[in-house]
Amino acid sequence: MPVRKILLFYSLAPLADPEAVRLWQRDLCESLSLRGRILISAHGINGTVGGELGDVKRYLRKTREYAAFRDLDVKWGEGTGNDFPRLSVRVRDELVSFGAPDELVVDEQGIVGGGTRLTPEQLHELVAEKEVTFFDGRNAFEAQIGRFRDAVVPPVAATRDFVGLLDSGAYDHLKDSPVVTYCTGGIRCEVLSALMVKRGFREVYQLDGGVIRYGERYGDEGLWDGSLYVFDGRGSVDFGANPAPLGRCLECGAATSRMQNCADLACREQLVVCEDCAGAGAVPCARHVLTQ
Numbered sequence: 001m002p003v004r005k006i007l008l009f010y011s012l013a014p015l016a017d018p019e020a021v022r023l024w025q026r027d028l029c030e031s032l033s034l035r036g037r038i039l040i041s042a043h044g045i046n047g048t049v050g051g052e053l054g055d056v057k058r059y060l061r062k063t064r065e066y067a068a069f070r071d072l073d074v075k076w077g078e079g080t081g082n083d084f085p086r087l088s089v090r091v092r093d094e095l096v097s098f099g100a101p102d103e104l105v106v107d108e109q110g111i112v113g114g115g116t117r118l119t120p121e122q123l124h125e126l127v128a129e130k131e132v133t134f135f136d137g138r139n140a141f142e143a144q145i146g147r148f149r150d151a152v153v154p155p156v157a158a159t160r161d162f163v164g165l166l167d168s169g170a171y172d173h174l175k176d177s178p179v180v181t182y183c184t185g186g187i188r189c190e191v192l193s194a195l196m197v198k199r200g201f202r203e204v205y206q207l208d209g210g211v212i213r214y215g216e217r218y219g220d221e222g223l224w225d226g227s228l229y230v231f232d233g234r235g236s237v238d239f240g241a242n243p244a245p246l247g248r249c250l251e252c253g254a255a256t257s258r259m260q261n262c263a264d265l266a267c268r269e270q271l272v273v274c275e276d277c278a279g280a281g282a283v284p285c286a287r288h289v290l291t292q
Contacts, residue, residue, distance in 0.1 A: 004079035115193030115204035146226030215239030227257035
């Protein structure tokens, strides 16, 4: 059986012609039979692709030959061959949809005015020295199955909700405290850290490489609890053999890290539903649950 891998990657770097980069990336992926989702903007590239190991390696080598992507931040994951339904390569105003494209400034070194980058080891050193606040830079539903211990989880349904929450003053009490932003692979929390700095947060850090790199380093022995939600066919990933599930099935309350789409096709919520309830067809509608 062929070995299949998933590659999660991003690079924040100015691109003069995003459309030309889109065409090149599309053709490169098609030539290697890769599927996945790639977003390109004037600020860089952000994507996830999957395929046979040799093809993914060739993709990475070719992509890094482009000067702007020489320092592409990458993470590897195990693939199944059914992780993505198709290939999508698009140009957008933002690599991450915070709804603030004019606020983001990047140069050849990356984002300008962002938080201080922390390796997983440096994060532990900081936590040993100071009382820090972990600030979740993901959608709130992702935190239902995994998060950093005692993290602040903003009640956001979509990334673009963050700016309004920050501007509302809801987190002004953290402006003079050490705040560590985190997200899945690093790009959401990197952009979020810059938005927070711009709004007067004085000591902002961002977890370099996101939760994936942290989990690769510390597994179940660190400050992360539960499973990590991912936006592909895997659904979630674990960093050790026996992670303690944080999620609770909306139907029966059983501990689980399993998530799936709401049964109502008009509802786009992701719900925590255990295997038994899903198999029995007992999948509630998020709208119904939220109105109880």
